[in-house]
Amino acid sequence: MPEPRFLVRLCLLVCLATPLIFTGCGSRGDSAVPAWAKRSLASGPTVRVRLLRKSYFSRVYLEWEQDGITLSDDQGHPIPLPDGTRRVYLKMRKQKIALAFRRGKAAFRKAKRYSEVWLKVPDREVGVISVKIPERRVYRDYEAQSLRLSIKYGRMALINYLPLEMYIARVIPEEMDAEHFTLEALKAQAVVARTWSLKNMGRHKRFGYDFCDSPHCQVYKGRKQVSRRAEKAAKMTLGEVLTYQGRLAEAFYHSTCGGNTVFVEEVWGGRRIAHLARVEDRFKLGNRAYCAPSPYARWQLLTSLRRVERALKKKSVLPKKAVLKSVKVDFINRSGRVKRIRLVTNQGERLVESGDFRKILNREFGKRRLLSHFYEIQVDGQQFRVLGRGLGHGVGLCQWGARGMAQHGFSYVEILQHYFKGTQLGMDDGDHSTTRDSASTTQNSQAGKK
Ligand SMILES: [Zn+2]
Ligand SMILES: [Zn+2]
DSSP states (O other): OOOHHHHHHHHHHHHHHHHHHHHHTSSOOGGGSOGGGGOOSSOSOEEEEEESTTOOOSEEEEEEOSTTOEEEOTTSOEEOOOTTOOEEEEEEETTEEEEESSOSHHHHHTOEEESEEEEEOGGGOOEEEEEEEGGGTEEEEEEESEEEEEEETTEEEEEEEEEHHHHHHHHHHHHSOTTTSOHHHHHHHHHHHHHHHHHTTTTTGGGTOSEESSTTSOOOOGGGGOOHHHHHHHHHTTTEEEEETTEEOOOOEESBOSSBOOOHHHHHOSSOOTTSSOOBOSSSTTSOOTTTTSTTSEEEEEEEHHHHHHHHHHTTSSOTTOOEEEEEEEEEOTTSOEEEEEEEETTEEEEEEHHHHHHHHHHHHOTTSSOSSOEEEEEETTEEEEEEEOBSOOOSEEHHHHHHHHHTTOOHHHHHHHHSTTOEEEEOOSOOTTOOOOOOOSTTGGGGGO
16 A cells, blocks of 8 residues: 555645646636546436335325426326426325325315326436425425335335436435545445445335335435535446455445454354455554544443443343342454453343343433444443444444545545455446345444534
8 A cells, every 4th residue: 555645745736736737727628627527427227215214104295397207107107297287296095196286185186096106207317306295394305217106005105216326426425424524535435335236236126116215225315415525426436336356345334443343244144255354444553543533433331330230120131139240241252342241240140142232221321322342341339331432333344444544645445445355446337136135234324424
């Protein structure tokens, strides 16, 4: 890897020189526009994202501004739109969708019902459609080639069809702080999000779509968060993916590793994946971790042994009459994460899995108290203290570490090769036959933007 300080200097030089070059040209001709700026986000395969999967709603209003948008039913038959109409009201009625062109009960009384309603932008272009769901206070604009509304299991299901690159540009700011993270980190995030998306395309295909819009897949809220920097990162890396031995890599990411990432099999079990192994998150041993500036780099929980005892008894981990004397870490895995806890009581000892222990403490002390399994426990008399590091599962790219590396002058390619050993950057060739279902991936990752 190149000496980072040299790269920083080089960057500074280029940054300082750039305005001079531009102003020196006199008029800014076409040659002044960088190649990436000419690329369009309306490219890549179409992805189908189900919007608000977990929310129940029974009416949706759709609105648009551009010409040529058409409506059709599940058979593809056009639904005629009165002249100049740019808004439709849709309501669930008897397991079908009633469609009206005006608001109010009277309009719905005469409304026709459909099992599916499609809203299509002509010629596979991308249009902007406003989705209004007053019941859920959702008022959002979505880029779409089409929008499909149907009924699934007694709920209205809204599916957004859009080009992959557009989806990536909108996902980045949800998963990383696009305004404050260094561009190279955003580019690394773009490649990882794209690789993950292609690898997991069809994750919800049993239900007729690819991804949900929640952290289960990747957080997506349409144009609610438009970031020019995220768009730039997507365009600069357009079509680029991470590969391992010629196939799409498993590209997971998390907020803050806290010092080193983990072996994937130690988190989710299953087989070893060579490029998802433990990586030291620092330039050389003894240095501060790249993710040290993260607000989640260090955290602690301070309470009394009594309260921990009470929490454990609530979940019947300890018998009612037991007195908790101490809590110890019983087993730490090769990634440095706590696997098992030993509870020392007046009635002997008891082992508890760290996953269960974390759930119990988070339920008792607030949702986000134990942010990871990277911690030590100190018991001093009645005082109980957990000193922890990092946020998230620790697999793959450490987002705050990527930010740190970028600030040290590393490029996005170097960042990716640091966290995913043995991988290479390639272009998406459109062959996604290797897709498979995998465990929840981006858990806690949206917290990386804090
Ligand atoms: Zn999902
Ligand atoms: Zn890290």
